[in-house]
Structure formats: C-alpha cells, structure tokens
Amino acid sequence: MEEGAIGDYPMSADRPNLPDFERPPVAEVALGVQFEPLTSFRSIHAGALWEVFRHQFPNVEEQPQLEPTFERFGISPEAVPAFRFEVSQVPPAPRWWFINEGQTELIQVQRDRFIRNWRKIGEDDIYPRYERIRAAFIEGMNNFEAFLTNAAVGQVVANQCEVTYINVVPVGDGWTDLGELDAVLTVFSRRYSDEFLGMPEDANLVVRFVIPSDVGEPVGRLHVEALPGWRRSDGKQVLRITLTARGAPLGDGMTGILRFFDVGRSWIVRGFASVTTKEMHRIWGRKA
Numbered sequence: 001m002e003e004g005a006i007g008d009y010p011m012s013a014d015r016p017n018l019p020d021f022e023r024p025p026v027a028e029v030a031l032g033v034q035f036e037p038l039t040s041f042r043s044i045h046a047g048a049l050w051e052v053f054r055h056q057f058p059n060v061e062e063q064p065q066l067e068p069t070f071e072r073f074g075i076s077p078e079a080v081p082a083f084r085f086e087v088s089q090v091p092p093a094p095r096w097w098f099i100n101e102g103q104t105e106l107i108q109v110q111r112d113r114f115i116r117n118w119r120k121i122g123e124d125d126i127y128p129r130y131e132r133i134r135a136a137f138i139e140g141m142n143n144f145e146a147f148l149t150n151a152a153v154g155q156v157v158a159n160q161c162e163v164t165y166i167n168v169v170p171v172g173d174g175w176t177d178l179g180e181l182d183a184v185l186t187v188f189s190r191r192y193s194d195e196f197l198g199m200p201e202d203a204n205l206v207v208r209f210v211i212p213s214d215v216g217e218p219v220g221r222l223h224v225e226a227l228p229g230w231r232r233s234d235g236k237q238v239l240r241i242t243l244t245a246r247g248a249p250l251g252d253g254m255t256g257i258l259r260f261f262d263v264g265r266s267w268i269v270r271g272f273a274s275v276t277t278k279e280m281h282r283i284w285g286r287k288a
Contacts, residue, residue: 018266019273022051022285023243026127029168032108032115033139033257034068036157038148041111046096048146053107053140057098059251065095065110070160071247073210073218107140114156116140120168123233130265134258140252161220161257163264164244166270171237174283178202178228178237185226185241187275205274211247211267220247220260222267224275241276243268 043109052061094109104125108115116137118128145156175183179200182188188205204227211220223244229236245264249256273281 001251011098018269018288019286019288021281022129022142022287023165024284025169026120027168027240028115028117028119028164029127029130029133030115030162030164031133032113032162032164033156033158034110034160034162035114036159037112038154039111040153041093045151045153046109048097048107048151050096052143052147053098056092056161057105059099059101059103061097061099062094062149063097063108065093066113068112069162069246071221080085103254109210111146114141114144115162123183133260137261138254138258139188141257158249158257160246161249161260161264162244163261163268164242165174165272167241167243168231169239169241169280170231171239174279176276178239179241181226184239184277184280185275186277187224188226204228209267211245211263211273220245220264220267222264222271224271225233227288241272243272 005039022277048188050057093111095113097110098109100106103121104119106117106119108117116133118133118136119128141156152265169184171178177199179190179202181203182190183204187207188203190200205225207224209222209224210218210221213219223242224244225239225242227242229238229240230236245260245267247260247264250259252264273286
C-alpha cells in the first residue's frame, strides 16, 4: 500500500505540489457520485438506510431532489436530448439528508445520488482537509452499496463524479465593498473606457474551464461561480466562491470515482489559487 493510502485506494501523488493555506476560507466541501437511477428505491428503503448511519447521523431531513447533470463534449446543445416529462401516479422521490449532531457533516442520498459533505457551522469549526472527507466518502459509499445489495434494490453504476468547494470571503478582509470584486478575483476587472460608471453596487461571475486528460482529451469541467451575499450569523456582506469539478469516473468502480475526485480536487485547489489575488493569499496565509 502506498504511503497515505486509505483502504485499497491510494491517495493522489499530486498533493505535495498543491497550493496550501493556513487559514483557507473554505465553508463547505462535498464529494458526490451520480449513478443510473435505482428505480426500486423507495422511502421505506431510505428509512432502513438511515438505521445504518443513525449512530453517526441522528438527524434526518427531506430536500427536493437534484436533477441529473452531465458534462458533455463534442456535441452541439441542439444534439442533447431534452428532458421528457411524463404523468405518473408515483410522486417524485425526495433527497434525504442524514446529519450529525453538530450539523457539520451530512450524507445526501436520492435514487441517483450519494454525496458526503462537510460544512462550517460555527467560527470554531476547522476544515478537516480533503483526505478525511475522502475517507468518509469511501466508508459511507461502501455501507450504502452493501445496503443496496442486502435489500436487493440494485447496484451503483456511476456516470458522473463531482467535487465541490464553497469558500466564503467576508467584506473587510482585504476588500471593502461588494463591487470591488477585482480585489479578490484575478479574472474580474473594473477597467472602463471612461469614468461614467464608477464602482458597481455588486458583481458576480461565472467561468468554466475544461479539464483535460494526460493526452489532452476532455474528462470534465471546472465551474467557478462568485456570488455576493450576506452571512446568516451576523448579516455581514460576503462573496461566496463555489468551485465544482464534474466529469465521468476515470475507470471502473470505486477506483474510477476516486481517481476523478483526486483530479477534481487538484483542479479546484490550483484553480482557486489562480482566480484569487496574491493579496488575498497573504491574508489566508499561503504556505505553498
């Protein structure tokens, strides 16, 4: 087993070369897999599944289900089949959240999704780093697949993987106004042709990048979204920077899922460093 391996799944060798911060503004991390729908999965199965996780996740909530999402390459938008809406006597199955006592960790399950999250609730909550969340995903996914087998509901056939990092940057940490986006992000500029407009009230940004394989073929996309908002705890103005890497598994089974996670995480960390300014890096205590 390689150094840093978890179970039978080695960690990515890229970690030592990634940017690192002493005080990263990470507020949430999610590792998820989308798979072919388990058409036999019902609420009764979700209740039984909760019993598997209940000792660690004693709270449960129902949320609206997520729609299927795919990264497609080499085809025009007109060639992508539209969703078909059919009348059915069976209501759409929800998405279930299993939440720990501290509200900082959760598992999300629906007929075609399994997602493992960490999120910052209080100021003292410390980001546990990717390796721990990855290990928690492996453990949870193994338990989920064992449950599906025992309940004869079906099996996971993964078609997309997703890594998401949500960063929250408050106004006042190196910048003073929601319109001053270029103080935080390198890919935004307030250079105008004249002096008519001045400072915007606020600004947002959406950018996409193709993630290539070693031979240059697209294997996924990195989505970067920056949205202004307000922090619930104190009403302070913040910029919410979400980076999501999504694509098909890079191989079969859990190994292919984890390979994409490691590539996606690398792109997110490096991409975050690229789209944020050096002044913000200083504030966050960049070490590498």
